[in-house]
Every structure is written in C-alpha cells, then in structure tokens.
Amino acid sequence: MTDHLIPPQPGGDHPADPRDGRPPVHPSISEAGRLLCAGTYLDGSYRDRVIDELYVHEERIAAPSYGFDATRVLAHALRARRVELAWAAGIIGAWFVGSLLTSGALALLLVPFLLLSLANWLRRRGNPFLRFLAFVLRVYVWLTVLLGLLGLLLAGTMSGSPGGFFDDFLPFGSGSSSGYRGYDGYSGYSGSGGGGSGDSTALFLWLLPLVFAGLVTLVALQRGHGARIVSRELNPTRYADQSADPVTESPRFARVRDRIRDEQRSALIMYDINEPFTGAGEPYRPWQLSVELRPRDDLGVDCKPQPVSNADILRRVVPLLQALRVPSPHGSPQAQAGVLDRLRELVVDECVFIPAAGFPHRDRAGQARAQFTAHRLGAVEEGGERRRHFLRIRVGGWDENLVVTVFVRVHTQGGMLMLEVAPHVLLPVRTDFQNADAEAQRFLNNTWLGKAVAALVATPGSFWGAVATLGRGVASWWRIVTGGHGGARPEGPRLSVREIASMDDGSLFHLMDLDRYLKTIQDRVVGGVTVALHEAGWHTAEFAQRAVHVAEGATFIQSVSNSAFSVGGTGHHNTAGGGTSGKGSNGGK
Template identity: 25%
Template sequence: MSQFTTHAPTHPGPRPEEPYPVDPLTATRHLCAGAYLDETFRNECLREVYYEPKRIVAPSFGFDAVPVLAHCVKARNGALIRDAVIVGTVLVTLCAAPASLFLVLTAMAALHSTIVTYRLAKECFQRLRANEPMALGPLIIRLFFLLIGYCVVFLLFWLAVALAGTAATTTSASSIEGFIAALGAGAFLVGVLIFGGSLGFHLWRQSVLDRMMPGVALTQPVHNQRLEEVARQQRGNTTVYSGFRSYVGSGDVAGSSGFAIRLVRAVNPAARQLDGVIGRHADGSGDSEQRREFEQLPFAAQQLVDHVRERLSTLLPQRAAEEQIAGLTVEDRVCLAGTEVSQLLPYTPPDVMAAVIRHPTSPARHYLACQVFAWGGQLIPTVYVHVAVQGRSLYLEMTTTVLPPCDERFRIVDSVDGHGAAAWWRAVKTGVADAPRAIWRAPVHLASTLINMVAGQSSGQAAVTRGFDYGARVGIRELGSDTDVRYLAQSQDIAKYHKLIERRVFASVLDYLDSHDIDTSEFRSRAASVLNISGGVFASADSVTFAGPVAGRDMNGAGEQ
C-alpha cells in the first residue's frame, strides 16, 4: 500500500549552498512579536484558536503555532496585570479620594487633547508643505471632536474643583494646608499608578521584543495541555475546515483550473489513414470514441496519484540547484468539512486515504499539496493537485493558494529601529501617550479577557457530536498576514512556482496516459489552453491578474522535455 507522507528524493545529493541563507523561523518570530504589538491580532488568535478546544486547529504552514500562542498568552497576562492595576486604582480612588481622581482625569484628558492637537497640526503642516489638498469635511469633523475633548477637560476640572471645595467646607481653617497637601499627594500617587501601569507594560514589551532579534533562540514562555494539543493538531495530514474555505490555513485562493477528459484507447494514425476516417474522427468524437472506450480502465486513480507524486518528488531539495525547487514539499492532504469529522485529530490513516482517492464523491477530498517554503517562510504558495477517475473519465484540478508575508508592523524586530536606545525611548513615549486611553480601555479589556478565559475552558468531553462544526474558521498565519506581498519579486515568485508545478503535473500525467495507450489528444489541447490562460498570473491576497499568454506549443510533443 502506498505511503502517504512528505516524500524525500530517491537519490539525494549534496545540498547546494545558497548565496543568501534565510532564517526558517522568520515567520514564527514575526507572529510572536505581533502578539505584543497588535492587541487585535493577539485577541483573535486566542479567541479563534486557543479558546476553541472543540475546533481542530488549522495547519501551520511556514511557522510554528505553539510559540505564537504561548506568547499571545504571555502578552495577555501582561495586559491583564496592567488593566487590573488601572481599574483597581480608579475604583479605590473613586471611593477614598474622588477629588484627587478627577484631578488626574483632568490631566489625562488634557494630555490626550494636546497629543491629538499636535498630531493634527503636524499632519496639516506636512500636507501644506507637500502642496497636497486637504479634505475640508473630515478636517471639520476632527476639529469638532477636538473641541469636545477640550470641553471634557474643563468639565473634569470643574468637577475636581467642586469636589475639593465640598470636602474643604468640612475641614477646619487650620487644616486647609494639610488638606491641599493630601489632595496633591493623592493625585500624584494615582497618576503614578496609572502612568506606571501603561509605561511599565510598554517597557516590559520592549524587553521581550529585544529577545526576538534574528539569531536569538526563540523561547516558549508558556506550557500547558492546550498548547500540547495544538502541537499535535497543527502537523496533521488533514485540513478540517469550517464554512466555505476548504484550504483554511493556506491563505487566499490565487487561481484555480480544472478539466475532464474521456479515457479512450489511442488510435494508430496509420490505421486511421487506411480506414479513410481521418477527417471524420480525428478529434476523437462520434461512435468511434465510444467503441474505443476500455471495458476495464487500465489504471486506478491511486496509481496515477502515486506516479504524479513520484515525478514531483524529483524536484525536492537535496539536489543540484538546477534540478530542484528550493523549499518544495509534496504531501498527501485531505480537506474535510468540520461537520463530518469522526475524531478530534486531523489525521487520515493510509487505508482511509486510499478510499478517499478512489471515492472522490465523499465529504473528504484528497489533494497532492505542493508547497514552497519561500523567503524564509515569509511567502508560502501552495498548489493543490486533485485527481479523480469517475465516469470512465479523468478529472484533473489544480488550485493555488498564497500566504503573503506577515504584517509589516511585526517585522520591526528585524530592523535597527526595533532595538537599542531609540526603541526604548519610543517605548517610553508610547507608554506615556497611551496612558489616557488606557483608563477607559482597561475596564473593557479586563472584562472581555475574563469572559474569554471562562468561556474557553474545556468541558473535558471528548465525544464527537454529529452535526457540530469542529472545523477551523481561520489560521493564525492568516490573521497576522499583510493584505499583499511586500516586493514585486514575491509576486513574480508566486507566478513562477505556480507555473513550474503546473507544467510538471501536466507532463507527468501526459506521460502516464501515453504509457497506458490512452488517447491524449484531448488532454494536450486542454492542458495547452490552461497554460495559455495561466501564463501571466500575478496573485495577491485581494486579486488575481492574468497578464498575457504563455505558449503551449511544448504540449504537442512528448510529455517530458
């Protein structure tokens, strides 16, 4: 029985040295940094993956999900402490010294309004200097909200004075100086705690980011049972998806093509000439095609899949540079709807895999996943090859998906701006500037975090309920990816890998059909049409552009050139 695994080359040779070696952990480091730099990304990772023990994890292509989720948990704990300090300080001060609290809130609101005014003035100055037009409508709206902000400052100051005056009326004249000193000391203490909570979080975050530089060993700060379960699921050979997206975890679909041909015997051209039927049956149509059908097909889908896999394995690494596609892996993968699973483990055994290939009408679909680990894992194009033999016909389909590089903000750990004195000074400025917003955001973040922690606790029930959707809705890498590639060369690489793999698949199938005395005229015609259409595919996360044909003349000859 065939073995369904990632195939190594039959005769590995010396691995060619690359002129610009890449770090295979690049994408993992970027996503770990994103856990601290982007609260939305962190919360979505926890909500969609970590707190969903009943949903099978999407496959992790080009990165390791375990350290990413571990750093998400660590960043969540740090934010939880920050929010708890701020909320606790506000509540205690509101009960014990409300006048001091409102003085601090006045200072916070004034600081925030000043920062907004500075940023607006800077933007207007830059636009005027560059002679760029300014939209009057949005500017008026921003000025209106800025005016409201200053009104809030005066309102808070008035409340602070009113509360202080009310408290002063109950204080004797000899104790006024002590009351004022206590009021100032209370406001100072509250301000230190609130500013300290925000500033301390940003300084702690910078210390963690400093340990994510290239060449520094990436650590896993948290270990628990849920992360062990994620580690088991992320490397399975089955993608269990929720909803419409069959290739969840692989990125967006950049292009897809497929066609079917009838499996009939090849006709000797000399025999056609003798029978005088060249003009009538040269296209393989009519009654002659029906007579040329096999009583029993000369091969099964499994045999063709094995042949295509074997041919593609000759392109795997550990060969001469001209003979390989660097970073290529070829593996058997099943895509299964989340409502059809029988176990909470994304693994399909070999006997079931063979049955899926033979019966492609089941909820499970078999693919040869040809994936390229490019740009150190920053770019992951995947070509899913589906082969089906049904109705005495062969159906061949290829779908290309693309995982673009991680979010630009996460790559700061690779730049000179992400480390050193400048980075620490930026952390100080950001911590102080974010303190006003942290006051009203802290209660919301604290409540949502606690709710997610409680709701995400596993019930311990391992039984699978029929009809429940256990599929992954999104992959971690997809949550942290840019909407497009970073360089033109990356876009061109997507097209290159797509065409290289597509061309080799067509050639291997053509050779196999020829070796079994099957008429390949229709296959050559349809394959040439696909190559012409997909000749200039440039893909991004949002669109696919077809930019001109590539000649399919070589499909008129032998399969392998």
C-alpha cells in the same frame, strides 16, 4: 496498486530527499512563526482571536499549519494576555489610588480621556468625515483640559483659597460649612481654619502633576516591558530554543497543545464543509479540466490502450515534481549546493480531506488519523464528495512568509479524465508584525525624553484600555466555563491564525516568486498527466493544449473581475487575473 504514491522515506518530519533536495526549515522555528508569536504582544485583537479559536473552542480541530507551529503561537498568546492583564490591573489600581490622593481631581480626566480614545478610534476608520470629526473632538478635548488646568493654576494663586473653580469641580470647597480643607493626612487639616486652606491648595497643586507623572511612568514601564519581550525573548536566536517558551501550568493548555500538535501536521485533514482549505491561504486561480479519453492514432490494429487509474496518473506526476528540487549544473558540486532557490525545499505529499462533523468527540477524530493509509487507499479512486484525496505540493518562500500550496486531484470516470488544480497562497505576515524587532529596538534605544513623550501620548488611553483588557479577559474566561466546549461534538477549523495575520498586498517580488512557483508546478503536473496518458496509449494532444490554455487563465472554477494582483476577496493582488473569493484573512488590521 501500491500503498503509496510517494515511497516511504526515512528522516522524521523532513525525510531524506532521493533527489538531493534541501529540507525546509522546521516549522517550529520558522521566521513566520516567530513573527506570529511577536504579533500576540502587539495586537490585542489578534491575540484574542488566536485564544478563542485554539483555546476557548476546545472542540474545534486545528487548521493545518503551513510553515509555523500553532502551539507556540498559542503559548505566547496566553502569556501575552497574562502580562497584559497584570499591567491592566496595575494601571487601574494606580488611577484609583491617584484619584484618592487628589481628592477625585484625577478622576475628572477620565471623561476627556475617553473622548480622546473615541477620537483615535474614529481617525483609524479612514473615512474623511470621521477623520475630520476626530480632529474636532481632539481639539475640543485638549482645549477643555488646558482651560481646566489654567483654572487650577489661577485658583492656586488667589489668596490661598481654591476659589470657585474648586467649588464647581472638586469634592471639597473653599468655604464649606463642614470646615473640610483637603484630604485628611495630606492637607494639614485644621478644624479652626487658619492657614490650612492655603496649605491644602498648595499640596493639591503639587500632588496632581506628581500623580499624573507616576501614571506616565507606569505606562512607560509597560511599553518597555513589551519591547524587551520582543527584542530579547523573541529574537531569532532565542526563538530557536523551544525550551525557552513560556510555560502555562494548565491541564487544559496541555490537552489542547497535544491535540494541536497531532492535528496541524496530519495528512488526514478534517475540515469544515464551508471552508475546506482553511489554513492554506487564499485560493489563487483554481482550475479544472475534463477531456475524453481516446486511443492514440498511432496504435496498431490489435493494440488497445491500457486502463489508467487515478493513482497511476499521480504516481507518474510525483517524480517530475521531485525533480524540481535539483538545481541546474553550476560547474562544481560546491556551486550547485550553494543554490538558494526555494524550489529545492519543495515538499510533495498526499493528504485526504474528510469532514469533521460526525465524530462524537475530538479525541475520536484523533484516532481516525491513525487510519490514514486506509483512508488514502479508499479515497484515491472513489472520487467521493466528502472524502477527497489530493496530491499536495508546497513551497515556502521568504522564510515561510510566502507559502504556495497546490492541491492536485485526478478523477477518471466513464471514459473521461478530470484534472483539478487548486493553488492557495499565504501572503507574508502583516507589516507591523514584521517591524516588531525594529520598533522594539527603536523604543529601547530611544532617549529618556523620547520614551517620556511616547508614554505621555499613550497615557490618556491607558485607563479605558485597561478596562477593555480586563473585560476581554473576563469574557474569555466566561466563555470557557459556560460554553461547554470541552464536551461538544468536534468542528472543523473556523479560521487559521496564520491567515488572519497575512498582509492584504504582496510586493512585486512576492508576485514574481508566486507566479514562478505556481507555473513551474502546474507545468510539471500537466506534463506528468500527459506522459501517463501517452504511455498508456491514450491521445494527449487535446489534453496538453487545453491544459496550457486553461492554466494560463482562460477558464477558472470561479472567477471575479480582474485586478492588479488579486488573490482572493481581501484585496491581494496578482497580474494574472481574477482569483476566487475567499474568507477574510485580515484580522485586527
């Protein structure tokens, strides 16, 4: 048995293809990765989950990154949090200063604005009753605010005195025995009375809308800053230049970044036993088939079939898979070279799964990856439970937004052949992430009135949103300094930053491409096993017939009820029938 099923080839990360395939785009500059980076500026919940998984839990092995670079996503997530924390501190400071300038009147808006934020949260739940409750709450809040403003205006028009409304709601009164007539230094304070009360009221009625306008302007500047980051710093041309990435001067980040770079592309995958395929997406109709190895009927009396090992069978499958990269003849080399079929970028390699538990430290796990060849030689034939060898076939379509990965494992034992095929799919990145460029351009090119209205709508939730942002930042810092993650035993990945940013549903085009990739790969796998058995002198008719029957959907390892297009437990869809229940892939949606 040779050392490798796939002969070593020169070429770095994307070796030269002996069958003239086209190497896929490098994961560090893929469109899917760019959208994930943009998503860290759009969705605070998604950003927090990225930071928690890759940065806070320093003991966790990074999940394999198919079609993107997790280190770039983490770098932008940390930068997005720093930017948001700075804006949050500025907004809270503006509210504080504004409350002082208006003698506390601005702070009276915090309670109704909190209720508005609650109404928005209820409306997003989707429940009809909660949506109705949110509508009632919004109407109540706005009526209360409008009546309050009307009371302020009426108070300001009455004989130069704030009147009863101020006596009830503001921290100064029109007839206070202390002689207080407003905020000292702004109200024309006069201890003897006179015209000071009228001047104080007039100044107050001017200050309140001016201070509120300042808050709206600050919110507009914050939104504009985020839009400029997405449209300029994360545009496709700028993203291709990795040197323009945000730099985090932190020893912890440098240490985590180096580990992730080593782990996310490793052929030795260290997994959590509860979620071994984390990173590859949702299981898509995995199946297995076992058949008895019987000699062919046409063999001579003195001829015996040759024994076949797991490596022998897989080695026969690899050339058939690599041949999928070659386009059909198109009349000229130029036309043939112009074929854009993503199967030309098909990647075939080997990987070995071993559990992360058991290593004393994450760095020791890194040392084990240097021994991949030894692990591969041992795992390909042993058929173990914890250490498993797979042939991994991957196709990244739609600019790495649709990633189909098929794990193939062959095991021969006791005159039986077991073929395991575990397809997984990563559906496209969330729609709001895909629309980040368009939304940023729309905002930046909008009129001043449109920007003002958008900022005005966002202002009621600005204070409480800023408080929540600071709270999440403090909580993350607290988990870092008190969690003891740096010295903990290594764990397998709990989530993939790509999986939690995937859509729930794929379009019909996505389904058609997914089925084409999967059926083509499975046919070649079955064909390769069939040829290997036939050449060794074993009966193949039963295997070929049952393989086609099983692969077309008759029997699965674990199935659920049929749906329109279900790729797992989160509502993905596929017309081919049931999928297997998988972990949720939809964070923050």
